[in-house]
Structure formats: C-alpha cells, structure tokens
Amino acid sequence: xxxxxxxxxxxxxxxxxxxxxxxxxxxxxxxxxxxxxxxxxxxxxxxxxxxxxxxxxxxxxxxxxxxxxxxxxxxxxxxxxxxxxxxxxxxxxxxxxxxxxxxxxxxxxxxxxxxxxxxxxxxxxxxxxxxxxxxxxxxxxxxxxxxxxxxxxxxxxxxxxxxxxxxxx
Amino acid sequence: xxxxxxxxxxxxxxxxxxxxxxxxxxxxxxxxxxxxxxxxxxxxxxxxxxxxxxxxxxxxxxxxxxxxxxxxxxxxxxxxxxxxxxxxxxxxxxxxxxxxxxxxxxxxxxxxxxxxxxxxxxxxxxxxxxxxxxxxxxxxxxxxxxxxxxxxxxxxxxxxxxxxxxxxxxxxxxxxxxxxxxxxxxxxxxxxxxxxxxxxxxxxxxxxxxxxxxxxxxxxxxxxxxxxxxxxxxxxxxxxxxxxxxxxxxxxxxxxxxxxxxxxxxxxxxxxxxxxxxxxxxxxxxxxxxxxxxxxxxxxxxxxxxxxxxxxxxxxxxxxxxxxxxxxxxxxxxxxxxxxxxxxxxxxxxxxxxxxxxxxxxxxxxxxxxxxxxxxxxxxxxxxxxxxxxxxxxxxxxxxxxxxxxxxxxxxx
Numbered sequence: 001x002x003x004x005x006x007x008x009x010x011x012x013x014x015x016x017x018x019x020x021x022x023x024x025x026x027x028x029x030x031x032x033x034x035x036x037x038x039x040x041x042x043x044x045x046x047x048x049x050x051x052x053x054x055x056x057x058x059x060x061x062x063x064x065x066x067x068x069x070x071x072x073x074x075x076x077x078x079x080x081x082x083x084x085x086x087x088x089x090x091x092x093x094x095x096x097x098x099x100x101x102x103x104x105x106x107x108x109x110x111x112x113x114x115x116x117x118x119x120x121x122x123x124x125x126x127x128x129x130x131x132x133x134x135x136x137x138x139x140x141x142x143x144x145x146x147x148x149x150x151x152x153x154x155x156x157x158x159x160x161x162x163x164x165x166x167x168x169x
Numbered sequence: 170x171x172x173x174x175x176x177x178x179x180x181x182x183x184x185x186x187x188x189x190x191x192x193x194x195x196x197x198x199x200x201x202x203x204x205x206x207x208x209x210x211x212x213x214x215x216x217x218x219x220x221x222x223x224x225x226x227x228x229x230x231x232x233x234x235x236x237x238x239x240x241x242x243x244x245x246x247x248x249x250x251x252x253x254x255x256x257x258x259x260x261x262x263x264x265x266x267x268x269x270x271x272x273x274x275x276x277x278x279x280x281x282x283x284x285x286x287x288x289x290x291x292x293x294x295x296x297x298x299x300x301x302x303x304x305x306x307x308x309x310x311x312x313x314x315x316x317x318x319x320x321x322x323x324x325x326x327x328x329x330x331x332x333x334x335x336x337x338x339x340x341x342x343x344x345x346x347x348x349x350x351x352x353x354x355x356x357x358x359x360x361x362x363x364x365x366x367x368x369x370x371x372x373x374x375x376x377x378x379x380x381x382x383x384x385x386x387x388x389x390x391x392x393x394x395x396x397x398x399x400x401x402x403x404x405x406x407x408x409x410x411x412x413x414x415x416x417x418x419x420x421x422x423x424x425x426x427x428x429x430x431x432x433x434x435x436x437x438x439x440x441x442x443x444x445x446x447x448x449x450x451x452x453x454x455x456x457x458x459x460x461x462x463x464x465x466x467x468x469x470x471x472x473x474x475x476x477x478x479x480x481x482x483x484x485x486x487x488x489x490x491x492x493x494x495x496x497x498x499x500x501x502x503x504x505x506x507x508x509x510x511x512x513x514x515x516x517x518x519x520x521x522x523x524x525x526x527x528x529x530x531x532x533x534x535x536x537x538x539x540x541x542x543x544x545x546x547x548x549x550x551x552x553x554x555x556x557x558x559x560x561x562x563x564x565x566x567x568x569x570x571x572x573x574x575x576x577x578x579x580x581x582x
Contacts, residue, residue: 003188004522004573008515013574039514040531040538040545062544064514065574128514 006118015069025058030142034135036127041067045135049143054078071132073112090137097129171472177554179204190524193562198503198550199528200393210456211449237448240455247458249379256404256438261370262291264389264404268366269295271414278304281332285310286540287342290533292368316345316494329357337366344534345494346503355384375501377466386410397457401450411437418443469553473502476551480504483564505546509576513547523566
C-alpha cells in the first residue's frame with residue numbers, strides 16, 4: 001500500500017473531505033465547464049478578475065478525491081494572485097505532475113500542492129489532478145481575451161464568441 | 170462445468186503479479202484476455218504466411234487470402250450466418266458507424282431513429298450525427314429503475330411508428346448486464362418497415378447467438394471482447410439489405426471498376442472493406458472462435474452467470490455497496506455498483522493496489538448513469554476464466570477501500 005499512501009496523502013484527503021472555496025459565486029467574469037471523459041468527472045468553474053488580480057475562483061464539481069482536492073488546493077493558491085502569477089503556478093504544477101517524480105515543487109510557493117507529487121507516479125491520474133488547473137487556465141485565457149480583445153470592458157457574462165483555447169483533455 | 174484450472178492455464182497473463190499481488194482480472198467487459206491459441210495463431214500467421222489479401226496472387230498471398238476468408242466463414246458460422254454477410258471492420262464502433270452512415274442515405278426530415286437511454290456511446294453518437302446530417306429525429310427507449318427496457322412505456326407513446334426508419338439497440342447492457350428483448354423489438358420495427366440494428370458487443374462473447382432467431386437486420390460486435398485481438402470488429406447484415414446500401418469508406422478493394430469519371434462498387438461484403446483489412450487480426454479472431462467453440466459457449470454462459478450470481482452475493486454482504494440494475498438473475502457478466510460515497514476512480518485505485526482490475530467511470534454510458542441517478546460507477550465483469558476466488562478478492566479489496574477512505578461503517582455513507 002506504500003504507493004497508495006503516497007498518492008492519497010492526508011492533505012489530499014483533507015481537502016477532499018472539506019473542499020475550500022467550493023460552490024458557484026457571483027460576481028464572475030467567465031464560467032467554463034471541463035470534463036474528464038474517461039472517468040466522468042465534471043467541473044464548472046468561475047473566475048472573477050479585477051485589475052489583473054484573480055479575486056475569486058468558485059466551482060461546483062463531481063469527481064474523484066484527486067480531482068476534487070487538486071481543485072480545492074488550486075483555489076487556495078491562486079485567489080489573490082495576479083493573473084500572470086496564476087499562469088506560472090499552473091505551468092509549474094503541470095511540469096511537476098507530468099514529471100514522473102523527477103520534478104519537485106517549492107513548498108514556499110506551492111503549499112499543500114506539493115502533496116500531489118505522488119500523483120506523478122500514476123499516469124492514469126494526471127488528468128484528475130489537472131482538471132481544476134486546466135479549467136482555471138482556460139477561464140483566465142478567456143478573461144484576457146474579453147478584456148484585451150478591442151479594449152472593451154470586462155464582459156460579465158459567458159461570451160460564446162470568445163475562441164476556445166486548445167482543449168487540455 | 171468448465172475445467173477452470175485448465176482454462177486458466179490457457180491465459181498466461183492471469184499468472185501475472187500486479188503490485189505484489191496475483192492479478193485478479195475483472196474487466197473482461199472492457200476487453201477479454203487472450204488465450205495462447207489466439208496469440209500463437211497470429212504469431213504463426215506473421216511468421217510463415219504473411220502477405221496482403223486478394224491483391225497478392227503469389228503463394229503467400231493465396232495463403233493469407235484463404236486464412237482471411239476462412240476467418241470470415243468461422244465468424245459467420247459462430248452466429249448462424251453466411252460468409253457473405255460478414256463485414257470486417259476495425260471495431261464495433263466502426264461497425265455501428267458503418268450502419269449509421271450507410272442507412273442515413275435513407276433518412277430525411279420527418280424520419281425517426283430510435284435507440285435507448287442505455288446504449289454505449291458508440292450506439293448513440295453515430296445516430297445523433299446521422300440525424301444532424303439528415304434532419305431526422307432521434308428518439309429513445311427509457312429503462313426502468315433496474316435498467317430493463319421499458320417496452321410498455323414505449324408502446325404507450327408509439328415510440329416505434331410509421332416515421333421510424335431505424336431502430337438500434339444493444340442486446341445486453343455493458344453497465345447492468347441486463348438483456349434487451351431484441352426479437353420482440355425487431356418484430357415491432359419490422360411491422361413499420363424499419364431496419365433493426367443490434368449492438369451485440371456484450372452478448373456475443375457470452376451467449377450462443379443465432380442471427381435468424383434474433384430477428385435483426387444488422388448486428389455489430391467486436392473481436393477483443395471474445396478472446397480475440399483488438400483491431401477487428403464485425404458487422405453482420407442480411408445480404409439483401411447490405412446489397413442495397415451505399416459504400417461507407419472508399420478506396421482499394423471496395424470497387425468493381427474505376428475510371429476517372431466514375432466507379433462501380435464491389436458486392437458485399439467487399440464493398441464495405443476499403444483498404445487492407447485486419448488480416449492477422451482476422452486469423453486471431455478465427456482462433457478465438459475455435460477456442461470458444463471448443464470450450465463450449467453454453468458452458469461459458471453458465472459459468473459467467475454463476476460467477477455473476479456469486480458476485481451479487483458477495484456485494485450484497487457489504488452494506489455500503491449499491492448495485493445498479495437487478496440484484497439477482499436476468500443479468501449476465503457485468504455488475505456495476507457504487508461503494509458508499511467513495512468515487513469509482515478512487516475505488517479502482519485501491520483495488521488496483523491489491524491486483525484487482527475493475528473499471529471505474531461511466532463505462533461509455535453516461536446517459537444510462539444519469540437515468541439511474543448516479544454520476545459514475547465501479548464495474549466488475551467476469552468471463553470464462555473468472556474464479557470464485559477472484560470475486561472473494563474483490564470483496565476483500567472493497568472492504569479495504571472502505572477502511573482506507575475511513576468510511577463510517579454500518580451506514581450507506
């Protein structure tokens with residue numbers, strides 16, 4: 001069971017049992033829906049951005065402990081961060097998760113997210129750990145598109161005219 | 170009674186250790202394991218006979234063509250059909266796509282296609298796309314809370330009527346393992362002149378199927394769930410129907426005569442087999458048919474039914490388990506269930522750490538899960554090599570899972 005306890009760190013199970021920032025809230029700028037087709041995990045995620053700061057990430061999700069906990073940890077990390085910093089956090093987390101155990105995260109920066117290093121040993125679960133992060137990245141790209149497109153103000157609603165970034169699934 | 174010890178020796182992979190435990194393979198509805206006879210037949214083909222079929226006239230080409238056509242004949246006789254009615258495809262999905270694409274040449278606005286809420290995605294999406302292309306309307310059978318086809322409700326709403334052009338149903342659910350009354354629905358479809366398509370992917374590996382008795386017009390199934398290799402699926406069809414259908418994929422070998430202005434097409438089944446077919450896979454499939462026939466498909470059916478019944482008993486002894494579908498009888502190899510509020514993906518992970526292979530998710534049947542009120546489930550499925558010890562190992566690993574995720578016992582979570 002050694003690998004298993006490495007995968008299911010107590011921190012991960014704690015987040016799973018008590019998800020942080022869960023529930024869909026207003027106001028928000030963009031809402032995205034992401035799924036993990038292989039296991040049926042589904043996530044609706046909203047972001048609110050003010051002056052290039054992520055002021056809120058709210059979500060509603062059904063899924064496994066890894067995807068739920070990872071989303072919970074992600075909201076802890078990015079809420080209050082600048083958008084650019086959030087993208088960097090995404091990139092770092094992705095590199096670690098895909099690193100098959102060769103990449104370590106800085107605990108100072110990543111906090112509880114370092115507990116997901118065990119997931120890197122389970123390729124089948126990488127998508128679970130990335131579900132919330134991928135949705136966040138997608139949402140932030142859409143917010144940027146809405147704000148910077150032609151200098152118009154932030155759209156407060158889902159804007160279907162915004163081109164989709166490449167799917168992370 | 171099957172000689173289980175002997176059968177298990179035919180499947181070397183079952184000797185494997187997984188994470189320090191003896192492998193317990195309970196995912197045969199996903200793909201079955203392959204007996205040595207199949208692996209050797211394919212290896213023998215590639216080592217000594219390999220060539221392309223039909224277009225190679227030399228000795229090896231003739232041998233390969235003979236092997237390929239003899240596989241077609243074996244598959245045909247396995248389901249009580251003629252060789253000319255057997256089309257080899259890549260998998261069951263391609264077979265269903267072939268059916269949906271070619272039949273859509275007959276569809277238009279006002280026409281209706283009828284499926285069920287319990288279908289595998291591969292018997293939903295091709296029909297959705299056919300309806301989008303042609304303007305036809307997609308309608309579907311409901312199931313009752315145990316997953317049985319709700320024929321009464323369908324009759325009451327005249328689900329199949331004079332507008333119905335195609336009815337496409339699975340013969341056995343890949344989630345609940347329940348059978349659907351194909352002969353009855355075929356008869357109803359034929360009254361209104363509709364074409365009856367059957368997804369036999371789950372049924373054919375487990376029961377003796379006679380296409381004449383089934384009453385259908387087309388049936389898709391796949392090699393890899395019946396001890397054969399991946400990469401080969403089958404579409405059986407009534408010859409007159411196949412003859413009236415346009416080609417699906419086009420290119421080499423599906424033609425009669427090609428000029429730069431126009432092309433005439435080969436007769437079935439070749440009309441539907443464009444390009445180099447899965448030759449080595451057909452050889453493997455033929456060996457699988459021989460193997461299943463030798464063991465006896467009736468004996469296999471009896472064995473998987475008794476393993477399923479035992480699994481239902483073992484699962485019933487764990488109060489935190491909620492089984493989807495009927496709790497006894499009337500179901501074949503697949504049993505899907507929930508374990509308290511532990512997500513199926515997490516259940517699967519703990520089971521895998523104990524060497525127990527099951528599937529967690531919606532098993533390509535999301536609408537059925539939604540209908541049964543669950544987000545996803547864990548599925549165990551048995552086959553001719555499944556032992557009562559495998560089922561016991563599943564039960565023990567489920568108990569471990571409850572402990573691992575600290576589920577409060579004695580409640581249903």
